[in-house]
Amino acid sequence: MGKTMTEVTDLMQSHRSIRKFHDKAIDQCILKTILQSASSASTSSFLQCVSIVRVTDKHKRHKLVELTGNQAYVEQAAEFFVFCIDFRRHQQIVPDGYFGYTEQVILGSVDAALMGQNALLAAQSFGLGGVFIGGIRNNPKQVAELLALPQQTFALFGLCLGYPDQIPQQKPRLPLSVIVHENTYQDMDSETLAQYDQDIRDYYAKRTHNQKNNSWSDDIAAKLHKEARPFIQECLKAQGFMTEK
Ligand SMILES: Cc1cc2nc3c(=O)[nH]c(=O)nc-3n(C[C@H](O)[C@H](O)[C@H](O)COP(=O)(O)O)c2cc1C
Known part of the structure; x- marks a missing residue:
C-alpha cells in the first residue's frame, strides 16, 4: 500500500x-516565510486581488478588539493580519476597466481565503497557532476608517498568529460521506446527521473549557436564527463593490 499520510496532511x-x-x-524570517507562503497561493485569473494589512500599532490593535466583538486575542496574538479584497491597484493600472462587480467580491474572497489558509498552515508548520477573525466584518465602516482602506478594497477576515498557550481538543468535522458528493448532489441521510450530532454533543461535554450540551444542529440553528450582518451589502457598496444594476 502507498503512503497515505505526509507531514503536510498530518499538519492539516x-x-x-x-x-x-x-x-x-x-x-x-519566519514571518516573511509565512507571508511569502500566503502570497504563493493560486489566484483567480492571475489577478492577485488581495492585500494583507499587518496591524502592529498597539492603539489600532486595541481598537480592533472592540470592533471585532471584544475578541481579546486580536490584541494578545503576536501578529494580527487583515485580509482584504483589493482591486485598487487594478483600477490604478486600468482606470477605464470594469469595476464594482459582485463577481469581483467573489474573486477577492476566494483568493483571500486561499492566502489566509496558506498563511495559517505555514505558521502551524513552525509550531505557531492562530484563529481567523470574521468579527472584522462586525463594523466594516470603522475598520475601513481605522486601516485607511480606500475604494475598491474591503476587509474580509482577520488572522491572529502566535505561539499557542493552549491545546484545545479538535472539533470533529462532518463525515466525508456528507460533504463529498459523487456526480450529483445527494441530501444527507438523517442517521449520519444524528450520529454526527451525538459526536458533537460528546465533544462539547468532554472538552476542558466552555462545556455545553449542544448538538451541531442546535449550534447552527442558534446561528441561523440570528441575522448575519445585514449591513454588509451596504458596506460593500460604500467601498465601491456590488454597484452593477
Ligand atoms: C472565515 C472565518 C472566520 C472566523 N471568525 C472567527 C472569529 O471571529 N472568532 C473566533 O473566535 N473564531 C473564528 N473563526 C474560527 C472558527 O470558529 C473555527 O474555525 C471553528 O469553530 C472550527 O474550530 P477549529 O478551527 O478549532 O477546528 C473563524 C473561522 C473562519 C474560517
Missing part, C-alpha cells in the same frame, strides 16, 4: 483554532 489534520497565546514575538 491536526488543525485547531488557537485563541490563547504566549507573549512571544515571531521571528522576522
